[in-house]
Amino acid sequence: MTETFTPPTRFAVPGRIAVSGQAAALWQTATLTEIRRETPRAATFRFAVPAWAGHLPGQHLMLRLTADDGYTAQRHYSIASAPDDGGHVELTLDHVDGGEVSGWFHTRARPGDEVQVRGPLSGFFAWPGDRPALLIGAGSGVVPLMSMVRHHRARGLDVPLRLLVSARGPEELIYAREYGAETTPVFTRSAPRGTPVGRLAAHHLAPLLAEAPAGGWEAYVCGSNAFAEHASRLLVRAGQPVDRIRIERFG
Numbered sequence: 001m002t003e004t005f006t007p008p009t010r011f012a013v014p015g016r017i018a019v020s021g022q023a024a025a026l027w028q029t030a031t032l033t034e035i036r037r038e039t040p041r042a043a044t045f046r047f048a049v050p051a052w053a054g055h056l057p058g059q060h061l062m063l064r065l066t067a068d069d070g071y072t073a074q075r076h077y078s079i080a081s082a083p084d085d086g087g088h089v090e091l092t093l094d095h096v097d098g099g100e101v102s103g104w105f106h107t108r109a110r111p112g113d114e115v116q117v118r119g120p121l122s123g124f125f126a127w128p129g130d131r132p133a134l135l136i137g138a139g140s141g142v143v144p145l146m147s148m149v150r151h152h153r154a155r156g157l158d159v160p161l162r163l164l165v166s167a168r169g170p171e172e173l174i175y176a177r178e179y180g181a182e183t184t185p186v187f188t189r190s191a192p193r194g195t196p197v198g199r200l201a202a203h204h205l206a207p208l209l210a211e212a213p214a215g216g217w218e219a220y221v222c223g224s225n226a227f228a229e230h231a232s233r234l235l236v237r238a239g240q241p242v243d244r245i246r247i248e249r250f251g
Helices: 100-107 139-155 202-210 225-237
Strands: 027-039 042-048 060-066 072-078 088-094 114-121 133-138 161-167 183-187 218-224 245-250
Touching (some): 042 100, 060 088, 072 100, 088 100, 133 139, 133 202, 133 225, 139 161, 139 218, 139 245, 183 202, 202 225, 218 225
Parallel strands (some): 133 161, 133 218, 161 183
Antiparallel strands (some): 042 088, 060 072
């Protein structure tokens, strides 16, 4: 799929100060303040970043760990929190087998630990809350989409927003406690009694596309390479314009 959005040089959430590229280029100290378990293999890490200038839902940051011997490791992570979080940002990380950074967070990190962060970065996947949004994610691909949902709720936005999220089963559904009427879960391996099991399919998308507001949806798809390709193909076959599908993929 083609990603046609050109990142602006300044980002602005409606009603919020803009974030300059200069500010986003600076490394800042982030102090870990809280760890929340989401699933057996995913957890949310909350950081205090006093000089954080804000972000748009869908953006990510660069995180840097430095070992005692000076060795550094850097990774890009999507921001899970809404912009209006007052000097805090949240990241939700899967525990990746053999993962250098995720392994440290899941096995060694404790409140009070400090890391370096830089951002926000990228704008092609950002959603400022100004257009109807159809969000489709799988696994940890729901992280930047949840930032959008939280922003929508925090601002009480009237613009339509829907989330379709895929997980292997209820125990692997990240943010399960937070979902509301805007969310439709799809379970691929196990599901509560009475809930069908199966891969994301056209029939999951049909009712959401049928209720598209005037002007249609801006679709945001995030997940593994395979999921992103599958979901975007389903959207196109259902009539979603290619130039209104934004894709964030990993793996």
